[in-house]
Amino acid sequence: MKSIEKLIRTIPDYPKPGIMFRDITTLLSDAKGFKKAIKAMAERFEDQKISAVAGIEARGFILGGAIADRLECGFIPIRKKGKLPWKTIGQEYALEYGVDVIEMHEDAVAKDQRILIVDDLIATGGTAEAAVKLIRRSGGKVAGATFIIDLPELGGAKKLSDLGVDSHALVAFEGH
Numbered sequence: 001m002k003s004i005e006k007l008i009r010t011i012p013d014y015p016k017p018g019i020m021f022r023d024i025t026t027l028l029s030d031a032k033g034f035k036k037a038i039k040a041m042a043e044r045f046e047d048q049k050i051s052a053v054a055g056i057e058a059r060g061f062i063l064g065g066a067i068a069d070r071l072e073c074g075f076i077p078i079r080k081k082g083k084l085p086w087k088t089i090g091q092e093y094a095l096e097y098g099v100d101v102i103e104m105h106e107d108a109v110a111k112d113q114r115i116l117i118v119d120d121l122i123a124t125g126g127t128a129e130a131a132v133k134l135i136r137r138s139g140g141k142v143a144g145a146t147f148i149i150d151l152p153e154l155g156g157a158k159k160l161s162d163l164g165v166d167s168h169a170l171v172a173f174e175g176h
């Protein structure tokens, strides 16, 4: 996946000192790179009877919509608190300082549906773990989670594996 790695722009010290921000907009704007990334993320789950992709706001929407189209399944938005118009269920997750909440419509997932979680990057895994909990609380099954980027030193993929979730990323970067 060398070409995908090269298409990701790294911005040091954004949004704050010490963070290496992995910017996928340079990958998204490259027609071949974008297509290749979507194909690789979807391929692994093609035979897994996915009922719907759950995309995490906001970059998970761009990737998740395209992956859902490839897998010929539905799309479910997981959003920051207060953004969804219908009745929601929410799940807290830890930030470096304090907590945040993500929400999903309470009727978005039906019992035993097989859901694939999609986001651009997994770092500590806090956001993805909250998404797993929302889906399971709704009676759904988490069929897997797919990301473009993994930051293995932050332990997110391990966290998902401990939760029994099969996670997959196209590239891995060292550090934060």
Ligand code: AMP
Pocket (backbone or CB within 6 Å): 019, 020, 021, 022, 023, 056, 057, 059, 119, 120, 121, 122, 123, 124, 125, 126, 127, 128, 156, 176
């Ligand atoms: P976490 O919950 O720690 O796994 O963080 C994952 C979420 O934060 C994803 O939605 C990412 O888009 C974003 N994120 C965390 N770290 C970075 C980073 N170094 N570069 C870009 N996005 C990041």
